[in-house]
Every structure is written in C-alpha cells, then in structure tokens.
Amino acid sequence: MAKFKRKIVQVLTAIITNGYLPGFIKGDIYRGNLKRFCVPGLNCYSCPGALGSCPIGSLQAVIGSAKYQISFYVLGTIAFIGTLLGRFVCGWLCPFGLIQELLHKIPSKKVRISSKNPAKYSKYLILLVFVIILPMFVVNVLGMGDPFFCKYICPAGTLEAGIPLVIMNPSLRQAIGFIFSWKVFLLILTIIASVFIARPFCRFICPLGAIYGLFNPISLYKLEVSSEKCIKCNKCTKTCPISIETYKTPNSPECVRCGKCIGACPTQAICSSFGFKEKEERPKEIEIN
Amino acid sequence: MKKGLRWILLIASIGSILIGVYREEVLTVLVKAINICLECVGIG
Numbered sequence: 001m002a003k004f005k006r007k008i009v010q011v012l013t014a015i016i017t018n019g020y021l022p023g024f025i026k027g028d029i030y031r032g033n034l035k036r037f038c039v040p041g042l043n044c045y046s047c048p049g050a051l052g053s054c055p056i057g058s059l060q061a062v063i064g065s066a067k068y069q070i071s072f073y074v075l076g077t078i079a080f081i082g083t084l085l086g087r088f089v090c091g092w093l094c095p096f097g098l099i100q101e102l103l104h105k106i107p108s109k110k111v112r113i114s115s116k117n118p119a120k121y122s123k124y125l126i127l128l129v130f131v132i133i134l135p136m137f138v139v140n141v142l143g144m145g146d147p148f149f150c151k152y153i154c155p156a157g158t159l160e161a162g163i164p165l166v167i168m169n170p171s172l173r174q175a176i177g178f179i180f181s182w183k184v185f186l187l188i189l190t191i192i193a194s195v196f197i198a199r200p201f202c203r204f205i206c207p208l209g210a211i212y213g214l215f216n217p218i219s220l221y222k223l224e225v226s227s228e229k230c231i232k233c234n235k236c237t238k239t240c241p242i243s244i245e246t247y248k249t250p251n252s253p254e255c256v257r258c259g260k261c262i263g264a265c266p267t268q269a270i271c272s273s274f275g276f277k278e279k280e281e282r283p284k285e286i287e288i289n
Numbered sequence: 290m291k292k293g294l295r296w297i298l299l300i301a302s303i304g305s306i307l308i309g310v311y312r313e314e315v316l317t318v319l320v321k322a323i324n325i326c327l328e329c330v331g332i333g
C-alpha cells in the first residue's frame with residue numbers, strides 16, 4: 001500500500017510539474033511567470049511541459065551570468081526544501097528518479113552496489129566542478145559562463161528537453177551536432193545502467209541529490225530506528241535498493257526515502273516522522289538478578 | 290541541538306531567498322527558463 005501511495009505521488013508530481021500540454025503539441029516551451037520558481041526535483045526547464053525551473057539549471061544560469069557570482073535565491077530555495085525534506089524529494093517528487101525506478105523494474109539480473117562504495121562521492125565532484133567552478137570561472141568576453149553540467153552531462157535534459165524538442169522542432173533538428181550525439185550517448189548509458197543498477201544517476205552523478213543528501217541527517221523528515229525493537233537481522237539492508245544499513249545509519253546522505261526498509265522490518269523498528277522533535281528513546285531497563 | 294540547527298537553517302534559507310529576490314536574481318532564472326536552453330537540448 002505504501003509502495004502504491006509513493007508511486008501515485010511520483011506520477012502526479014511528474015504530471016503536475018510538466019503539465020503544459022500546448023508545449024507538447026506545438027514543440028515549444030511554457031514562457032510564463034511560474035518559471036520564476038524552482039521545482040524540488042531535477043526537471044528540465046526546457047521540457048515542453050515544464051511549468052517551473054530546474055534548480056541545478058537555474059543555479060548555473062545565475063552563477064554563469066555576467067551580473068552574479070553566486071545565487072542566493074537558488075541556493076536558498078534548495079536549502080529550504082532540503083531542510084524540510086532532504087532526499088525525500090528524490091524518492092517522492094523527482095521525475096528523473098521515477099524514470100530510473102521504472103527502468104529498474106525491467107526483468108534482468110540486478111547488480112547491487114554497496115552504499116559504502118566510494119563512487120558515491122563522484123556526485124559531489126560533479127557538483128563542485130561542473131555546476132559551480134566551471135560556470136563561475138570559464139567565461140567569455142562578456143563574463144558569461146556556460147551551464148557545463150547541462151551542456152555536457154545531464155541526461156535528464158536530453159530526455160525531457162532535447163529529444164522531444166528535436167523531434168517536434170525542425171529548426172532545432174537542423175542545428176544538432178556532436179554535443180547532441182554525446183548527450184544521447186550518455187542518456188542511453190544511463191538508461192541501460194538503470195535497468196541493472198538501482199538509480200545509478202541519483203547515486204553517482206546527480207548534483208541535486210548530492211546537496212539534498214547533506215540535509216538528510218538534519219532534515220525535518222527523518223527515519224528513526226527503535227533500538228529496543230531492532231533485532232539487527234539486517235533485513236532492511238537487504239531490502240534497501242541502495243544497500244544502506246538502515247538500522248545503523250537511518251539518515252544516511254544516500255537514502256532516497258523510498259520507505260522500503262520500513263515495510264521490510266519484521267519488528268516494525270523503523271518509522272518515519274516529520275517535525276522538529278527527535279523521538280525520545282526510553283532508556284533500556286536494567287535487569288537485576 | 291538538532292532542533293536549533295533546523296530553525297537556523299530554515300531562517301537562513303528564507304533569508305537567502307529574500308536576498309536573492311532583492312538582487313533580482315529571479316529575473317535571470319526567469320529569462321533562462323522561458324527561452325529554450327540550447328545547452329539542455331544539446332545544441333549550445
């Protein structure tokens with residue numbers, strides 16, 4: 001039931017944030033005022049249906065502009081959402097997370113990668129280099145930098161914006177070249193990897209997931225494990241698509257808050273909560289013989 | 290401890306959004322988002 005509820009929220013969020021139907025019909029994008037606001041997940045603002053802005057695209061746009069070096073607006077928005085929800089956004093509100101999950105449902109041999117694998121740090125490097133440093137320092141004569149992550153890496157942009165617009169818009173179709181082919185190649189790689197590995201883009205590449213992950217240990221949405229109920233059977237780890245040892249690190253930066261561990265725990269030791277308060281653990285009773 | 294940190298982060302992030310609005314960063318976001326981003330598409 002909980003699994004079903006999450007899927008409904010994921011699908012509804014994807015539909016609502018990409019609900020500009022004329023865009024899909026005309027091969028154009030929404031050009032209204034709602035695009036002043038960032039959506040919580042990685043949702044390309046050049047997707048024909050997009051009604052809001054992508055936080056990572058917006059961050060690069062402001063950093064790369066001639067007028068600003070850093071964006072208080074976008075970083076503030078990401079920090080606000082992160083403090084409230086952390087990576088709950090990834091598990092529930094991001095269309096590109098949903099796409100990877102659906103691909104992973106395709107029957108095949110699955111490859112489990114430990115949540116301790118150091119490859120998880122690559123997304124922080126990508127955040128630093130492609131989203132911040134390169135747009136900030138590699139600038140043209142006007143002082144403007146490219147959105148390097150969008151331009152050379154982001155498969156969400158290729159899937160949500162590149163492919164639909166190139167199919168529907170003849171003038172864009174004429175302009176495609178090597179970068180488009182490179183980005184399609186990365187998209188195909190992401191799609192194939194998602195079939196075998198759970199959320200490979202989220203775990204190793206996504207700069208937005210990297211930032212939200214830093215908020216997981218302190219966000220208002222959190223997981224709590226009762227040390228009284230937990231029997232350390234490790235069922236949570238085996239169920240977790242990211243192989244997180246939930247009973248040891250319930251608020252790991254890698255956790256996308258899918259809730260699978262909650263349902264898998266045989267003693268109902270794991271629960272989620274939202275709020276400022278930490279659940280108070282009763283001190284263990286001391287046995288006196 | 291964590292409760293205090295959460296309040297600080299919430300207030301600081303709202304403050305940061307307001308500074309960004311005051312600096313008119315929102316306009317830069319809007320202009321980028323209402324024009325087809327050639328880099329996202331893979332052309333730019």
Ligand code: SF4
Nearest residue numbers: 044054057150154157
């Ligand atoms: S290309 Fe990717 S990062 Fe850039 S705006 Fe689109 S979805 Fe966001």
Ligand code: SF4
Nearest residue numbers: 090094097202206209
């Ligand atoms: S890690 Fe990035 S792509 Fe994955 S769900 Fe989170 S925001 Fe979306």
Ligand code: SF4
Nearest residue numbers: 240255256258259261
């Ligand atoms: S720890 Fe639990 S909620 Fe987090 S990703 Fe793993 S199964 Fe999902």
